[in-house]
Amino acid sequence: MVEATQSAYAPALTSVIPWRRGRIARVLRRRSTIAFFMCLPLLTVIGGLVVYPALYAINLATLNKAMTKHIGFDNFAFLFTRETFWMVVSQSAIFALTAVFFKALIGLITAHLVNNLPAKGQRKWRGMLLVPWVMPLSLSTLGWWWMFDPTYSAFNWLLALFGIGKVAWLSDPYWARFSVILDNVWYGAPFFLIMYLAALRSVPTDLYEAASIDGANAWQKFVHITLPMMQSIISITVLFSLIVTFANFDIIWVMTQGGPRDMTHIFATWAFKLGIQSGDIPLGASVSLFMFPILGISAIFILRGVAKRSREMQ
Amino acid sequence: MLRTSINRRTLLKTTALATASVVAAPYIRGAHAAGKLSLGVWDHWVPGANDNMNKLCKEWGEKNKVEVQIDYITSVGDKDMITATAESQAGAGHDIMTHRSWQIVVHRRMLEPLDEVMASLEKQGGPANEIANYLAMVDGHWYGIPTCTGSQVKPCCSRVDLYKQHCGIDLQAMFPAGDNRDKALIDSWNWDLYLSSAEKLMKAGFPVGNPLGQTSDAIDWVGALFRSHGVVAIDEKDNIKISSDATRQVLEYMKKFTPQMPPEVYAWDDAGNNRWLISGKGAGIMNPPSAWVVANRDNPSVGAQCWTHDMPRGPAGRFVGHLPIFFGLWKFSQNKEAAKDLIRFLSEKDQARKFVAASSGYDLPSFKSYYDFDTWKEAGPPKGSVYNYPPRGDEQVSIAGYPARPDVAAQVYNSAVMVNMVSRVTQGGESIESAIKWAERELEGYLRA
Numbered sequence: 196m197v198e199a200t201q202s203a204y205a206p207a208l209t210s211v212i213p214w215r216r217g218r219i220a221r222v223l224r225r226r227s228t229i230a231f232f233m234c235l236p237l238l239t240v241i242g243g244l245v246v247y248p249a250l251y252a253i254n255l256a257t258l259n260k261a262m263t264k265h266i267g268f269d270n271f272a273f274l275f276t277r278e279t280f281w282m283v284v285s286q287s288a289i290f291a292l293t294a295v296f297f298k299a300l301i302g303l304i305t306a307h308l309v310n311n312l313p314a315k316g317q318r319k320w321r322g323m324l325l326v327p328w329v330m331p332l333s334l335s336t337l338g339w340w341w342m343f344d345p346t347y348s349a350f351n352w353l354l355a356l357f358g359i360g361k362v363a364w365l366s367d368p369y370w371a372r373f374s375v376i377l378d379n380v381w382y383g384a385p386f387f388l389i390m391y392l393a394a395l396r397s398v399p400t401d402l403y404e405a406a407s408i409d410g411a412n413a414w415q416k417f418v419h420i421t422l423p424m425m426q427s428i429i430s431i432t433v434l435f436s437l438i439v440t441f442a443n444f445d446i447i448w449v450m451t452q453g454g455p456r457d458m459t460h461i462f463a464t465w466a467f468k469l470g471i472q473s474g475d476i477p478l479g480a481s482v483s484l485f486m487f488p489i490l491g492i493s494a495i496f497i498l499r500g501v502a503k504r505s506r507e508m509q
Numbered sequence: 510m511l512r513t514s515i516n517r518r519t520l521l522k523t524t525a526l527a528t529a530s531v532v533a534a535p536y537i538r539g540a541h542a543a544g545k546l547s548l549g550v551w552d553h554w555v556p557g558a559n560d561n562m563n564k565l566c567k568e569w570g571e572k573n574k575v576e577v578q579i580d581y582i583t584s585v586g587d588k589d590m591i592t593a594t595a596e597s598q599a600g601a602g603h604d605i606m607t608h609r610s611w612q613i614v615v616h617r618r619m620l621e622p623l624d625e626v627m628a629s630l631e632k633q634g635g636p637a638n639e640i641a642n643y644l645a646m647v648d649g650h651w652y653g654i655p656t657c658t659g660s661q662v663k664p665c666c667s668r669v670d671l672y673k674q675h676c677g678i679d680l681q682a683m684f685p686a687g688d689n690r691d692k693a694l695i696d697s698w699n700w701d702l703y704l705s706s707a708e709k710l711m712k713a714g715f716p717v718g719n720p721l722g723q724t725s726d727a728i729d730w731v732g733a734l735f736r737s738h739g740v741v742a743i744d745e746k747d748n749i750k751i752s753s754d755a756t757r758q759v760l761e762y763m764k765k766f767t768p769q770m771p772p773e774v775y776a777w778d779d780a781g782n783n784r785w786l787i788s789g790k791g792a793g794i795m796n797p798p799s800a801w802v803v804a805n806r807d808n809p810s811v812g813a814q815c816w817t818h819d820m821p822r823g824p825a826g827r828f829v830g831h832l833p834i835f836f837g838l839w840k841f842s843q844n845k846e847a848a849k850d851l852i853r854f855l856s857e858k859d860q861a862r863k864f865v866a867a868s869s870g871y872d873l874p875s876f877k878s879y880y881d882f883d884t885w886k887e888a889g890p891p892k893g894s895v896y897n898y899p900p901r902g903d904e905q906v907s908i909a910g911y912p913a914r915p916d917v918a919a920q921v922y923n924s925a926v927m928v929n930m931v932s933r934v935t936q937g938g939e940s941i942e943s944a945i946k947w948a949e950r951e952l953e954g955y956l957r958a
Contacts, residue, residue, distance in 0.1 A: 260916075260958060262618075277954050278947070279924075345773030345781060346788075365776035368937075448586070454723040454925075455775040456932045471590050472923040474615030474916060 255480035262477060270481035279457060279465075280482070287461040287486070289372065291440040294379040299433060301380065302387020309388065310395045321392070328385035336449040339378045340365075343450065368458035371451050375459055378446050383439075387432055394428040395421070427501045434497045441486050462486060544844045545576040546851060549596075549603035551589055551659045551834055552581035553868065555802065561867035562658060562855075569854045575847050584609065596839065604842035605852060608835050610908065611919035613645045613653035621838040621845060622650040626853045630654065634858055634876035640831045640906045641875040644915060653835030654852050655875035657861040660833040662873055662906060663729045664898060665821075666786065666801055667793035668715070669891070670814045675713040675792075676706040684818035686886060686893020690902055696822065700737070700762060703821040707769040715792040716770050718785035720777035721932055723925050727777070729830025730795040730820075731928045732909025735759055737823025742921050742948070743913035747956055751948045755825070760934050760941045767935040775936055787811060795820070795830070798888075798895045802869050805890065813890045818897045819904045831906035833875055870895040920955040 222228055259266045274280045309320055327335060342349040343364035351361045365371050402420050411419070422429075444463035447453060453460035453468065460468070462482055470479020548566065553559050559581055570577040580603065582589040593612060596602030597619045608616065631637065637655050645653035672678045683694045707717050720727040735742075739755040767774075771785070783800040785791040789811045794800060798817055805812030820829045836852045838845060854860060861874045866884045874880075880899040888895050900906055909927055910918030921927075930948050933939040939947075 273954075273957055278950055279954075345776035346771065346785065363772060363776070366773045367775075371776070451776070452723040452778065454932075455721075456929050456937060457723075457924075467587075468923055469920075471587060471594055472611075473920040474611065475920065476594070 252480045252484055255477050256484050258477040260475055260477060270477050271485070274478070274481055274485070279460075282457065283460050283462060283465045283482070284485070286372070286459065287441060290376060290379070290443070290459075290461050291437055294376050294383065294440050295433060295436045297376075297380045298383040298387050298436060299429065301384040302391050302432075305384065305388045306391035306395055309392055321389075324388055325385045327382050328389075332382060332445045333449055335382060336378055336446050339374070339381070339446075340450050343374050365451055366455060368455050371455060371459050375446050375450055378450065379440060379443065382446070383436055386436065390428055390432045391425065394425045398424045427504050430497050430501050434494055437493070438490050441490065543574045543847055545578065546570075546605065546844055546848055547578045547580070547603045548851075549580050549582050549589070549592060549606040551607045551609070552583040553659060554799065555868040555871050558658065558864070558868045558872070561863055565855060565860055565863065566851070569851055573847065573850065575844070575851070577851070593837075600841050602839065602841075604839060604844060604848045606837050606839065607656060607659065608653055608837045609659075610644055610832050610834075611915065611922065613835050613837060614647060614915040614919060616837065617647045617652045619840055620652040621840050621842065622652060623654050623836075623838060623849060623852065624651050626654055626849050626856075627651040629853055630856050630876070634874075635878045637875040638831070638833075638877065638906050640908050640911070641833050641835075643911060644833065644908070645835050647915070653837045654856050655833045656836050656856060657864040657872045657874040657879075658834065658855075658868070660873045660875060661797040661831070661871065662898070662900060663726065663733075663795050663797060663830040663832075664817055664819055664900075664904070665793055666796050666798070666815055666817045667717075668786075668791075668811070668814045669816045671710060671713070671715050671792040672706065675715070676709045678702075678706060680816045680818055681891075684816070684897045686896035695819070695902055698819060699822040700734070704762070704766050704769070707766060710792040711769045713792075715790065717793040718770055718774060718777070718782050718791045719795055720779070720782050721767070721774045721928055721936075722777050722781070723928070724777075724779045725832060726779045726782060726796065727928045728909050728922055728925050729832065731931060732922070733795075733820055733828040733830045733907050734762075734823070735909070735927050736828045736907045736911070737820070737825055738762075739823075739825035740927075741912065742910065742926065743917055743952055743956070745912050745914070747914070747917070749949055749952045749956075751952060752945050756930075756945060757941055758824075760930065760944065763931045763935055767931070775932060786815070797873075798869065798871050798898055801894060802871070809890075815894055816891070816897075817895045819900075819902060822903070827902075827904045828907035829900055829904050831873075831908055833873075870898055873899055917955050921952065924951065924955075926951055 255262075256270055257265050257267055259269075305324060309317060309324065312320055341347075345363075345365050348361075348364055350364065354360070354362065363370055364374050398421060402424075403416055406416050406420060441461075442463055443461060444467065447459055447461055447464045448467070451459040453464045457465075462485060466479040466482040468479075469482060470476045473479075550559075550562060553562075563579060566577040566579055569575075582592050584590075589607070589609065590612060592602075593606050593608060593616060596606065597616045600619070613620065627637070636642075641655040645651055645655065667680055669680050672680050682691075683698060684690070710716055719730050721731070735756070738759045740753065740759060741750045743749050743751075774781070777785075782791075782794040782796055783803065786794045786796075786800045787804045787808050789808060801812055801815040801817065804815055820827055836855070838848050838852065842848055858876075858879055861872075861876075861879050862882050862884075864872045865874070865879075865882045870884045870888050877899075880901065885896045885898060886893060908918075908922065910921035912918075913921060926948055930944045933944040933947065934941055
C-alpha cells in the first residue's frame with residue numbers, strides 16, 4: 196500500500212524537487228543572503244550579549260522583591276514614590292548633561308587647536324591627547340581619587356603651596372559632584388576631539404576660501420560653515436556620550452561610592468546598591484532600565500535628524 | 510530478526526558470572542574516586558591566609574579522595590557578591606561559596622539547608638553568636654555556616670601612648686591581655702569618656718578617626734553606637750521605630766563628637782581610617798587588626814603602640830559591629846554530601862585555630878568557645894595587642910539593621926541609613942527631626958513586599 200502511494204506521487208515530487216533546489220540556490224546566491232550569513236556570527240554575539248541580557252533585565256524588573264511572581268510595572272510605580280530615586284534621577288541628569296556639555300565644548304576647542312597645528316607635530320599631539328580615553332577607566336579614576344584623596348589630596352598639597360586652604364574634594368557633596376564630573380570630562384573629551392577632528396578634516400576648504408573672498412571673519416566661518424557641516428557628527432557624538440555617561444558606574448564607585456549622603460549616586464551605582472548589595476534585584480533592574488525608554492526615544496529623534504541632514508546634503 | 514530468550518539456566522549462569530566478577534575483581538579507588546568539589550572563597554587580604562585554606566582543603570581532599578578546586582574571589586569592587594549573584598541566577602558554578610553577612614538571606618532560595626553540619630559544630634563548640642543566627646538561619650534552617658576566615662568585628666584600635674599622655678587613660682590596664690579585667694575600669698569606658706578623650710586628643714593634634722562614608726566600616730561603628738543607645742530602626746514585626754528619644758540622644762551626641770574628628774571622615778572608605786592610624790596622625794580608629802598588622806609592617810613605631818580593645822558602653826549595652834562570612838552550599842551542587850563534610854571540617858575548632866594563626870588574629874570564629882586561641886594572646890608587638898579583639902566581657906556583637914527581618918535589614922544596612930542621618934545633621938545642617946523624618950520615609954520603602 197505504501198509503495199503504491201509513493202509511486203502515485205512520484206512524478207509530482209520529481210517535478211517539485213528541482214524547482215525547489217533551483218529556488219534555494221538562487222536565494223543562496225543573492226548578495227543579501229551572503230551578507231546575512233557573514234553577519235550571523237556578529238548577530239549571534241549581539242543576541243547573546245546584548246539582546247538576551249536586555250530582555251532578561253526587563254523580565255527581572257517585572258518581578259516582585261522575592262522574585263516569585265510577575266507584578267508588571269509595580270516596581271517602577273514604587274520607585275516614583277521614593278524620594279531617593281528622584282534625587283538619583285536629578286543627579287544622573289546633572290552628571291550626564293554637565294559632563295557631556297563640557298566634553299563637547301573641550302573636544303571642539305581642542306579639535307580646532309590640533310587641526311591648526313603644523314602637520315609635522317600634529318600626530319604626537321593627537322596621540323597624547325587620546326591617552327585619557329584609551330586608559331582603563333577604573334585605573335585612571337584611581338589616579339584621580341589619589342589626587343582628590345580626602346586626607347592626602349595632591350591638589351590640596353598644591354593649593355597649600357600658594358597658601359590656599361584645603362578643599363573638601365570628596366567630603367563635601369557639591370565638591371564631590373564637581374570631582375566626579377571633572378574625571379568624566381577628562382576621560383571623555385578625547386572621544387569628542389577625535390570625532391570632531393575627523394569632521395573638521397572633511398569640510399571642503401573651498402567653502403572657507405569662498406567665505407574669505409566674501410569677507411567673512413573666523414567667527415563667521417565657524418558659525419556659518421564649520422558648525423553646520425559638523426552638525427551630524429556633533430549630534431551622534433552627543434547621543435553616544437549621553438548614553439554612556441548616563442550608564443557610568445566606575446567613576447562614582449571608585450571615587451565616592453555614591454556618598455556623601457547619597458548625593459553622588461547615579462542610576463548604575465544606586466541600582467548596584469539595591470540589586471546586588473541589598474538583594475532586591477528586581478528594583479535594581481528597574482532603576483537601571485529607567486533611562487532606557489527616554490534614551491531610546493532621544494536616539495530615534497537624533498538619528499532621524501542626522502539621516503534627514505544627510506539626505507539634504509546629497 | 511535477531512531474537513534472544515532468557516531461560517532459567519542462562520539467567521543463573523549470567524548472574525553467577527556477574528557476582529563472581531564483582532567479588533573477585535579488586536576495587537580500585539582512584540585519587541578522586543569521590544568526585545570533585547569547587548569552592549569560590551573570599552580572597553583574604555592577610556598574606557599567607559589563602560595558603561592555609563589551600564593546605565587544609567588539600568589535606569581533606571586527599572583523605573576523602575575528592576578533588577578540591579579553589580577560586581579566590583576578591584571583595585574589592587564586590588566581585589564576590591557579583592559572582593554569587595551570577596551563579597545564583599544561572600544555577601551553575603561552584604559547589605561551595607563564601608557569602609558575606611546579608612548574602613545568605615539574599616540567596617537563600619538557591620542554598621542547601623546545612624542543619625546537620627551546624628548541629629555537629631554546635632555540639633562541639635556550643636551555640637554560634639546571635640548575629641550568625643540572625644543572618645544565616647531562615648525559617649528555622651541554617652542556610653550558611655559561619656566560617657572563621659574573613660569574619661570580623663570592628664572594636665577600638667587605639668594608640669596606648671597618646672591616650673596615656675593626653676587623656677590619662679591606661680588602655681592596657683583597662684583592657685589587659687588576660688582574664689584579669691577590672692570591672693570598674695571597664696565600666697568607665699563609655700561613650701561619654703570616649704567623647705571627652707576625643708576632645709583632648711583633638712586639642713593635642715591627634716584626633717580619633719571614624720569614617721562617615723557609605724562603606725561598611727562607617728555603617729558598623731555607627732550601627733554599634735546606635736544599638737548601644739537602644740535605637741531600633743525597624744523591629745521584628747515591621748514596625749518603624751527610628752523616631753525615638755534614643756535616636757535623638759545619639760544624634761545630639763554626634764553633633765558634639767563629629768567636630769572632634771578630621772572633616773574628611775565623610776569621604777573615607779574602609780581604608781581611610783586604616784591610613785589615618787598608620788600615618789601616626791590619629792589616636793584611634795574602630796577596625797579589625799588589619800590596620801595594626803600593616804602599621805607593624807609600614808610604620809613599626811605606630812604599630813608598637815596600637816592596642817585593640819572593647820567599644821565604649823552606652824545606656825543599652827556595649828556593642829561591636831560584626832561582619833561574619835558564611836559557607837553556603839548551592840542547591841545545584843553535584844556533590845552535596847562531600848561538600849557538607851568539607852564545610853564541617855573547615856569549621857571545626859582545630860582548623861579555626863589554624864585560620865586565626867594564619868591571619869594574625871584577624872579571622873574571628875562565631876563560636877565563643879573558640880576564643881581561647883594562643884594567637885590572640887601572643888601576637889605583637891605589643892604582645893597581647895589583639896587579645897581583646899574577640900568580644901570578651903560584656904561586649905556583644907551587633908549589625909546595623911538588626912532586629913528587622915534580614916531581607917529588610919539588608920537594605921537598612923547597605924543604604925547606610927543611620928550614617929546618612931548622622932551626616933545630614935552634622936554635615937548637612939539638617940535638624941534632628943528632619944533627619945528622623947527622612948529616615949522614616951526611607952525605611953517605609955524598604956518594607957515593600
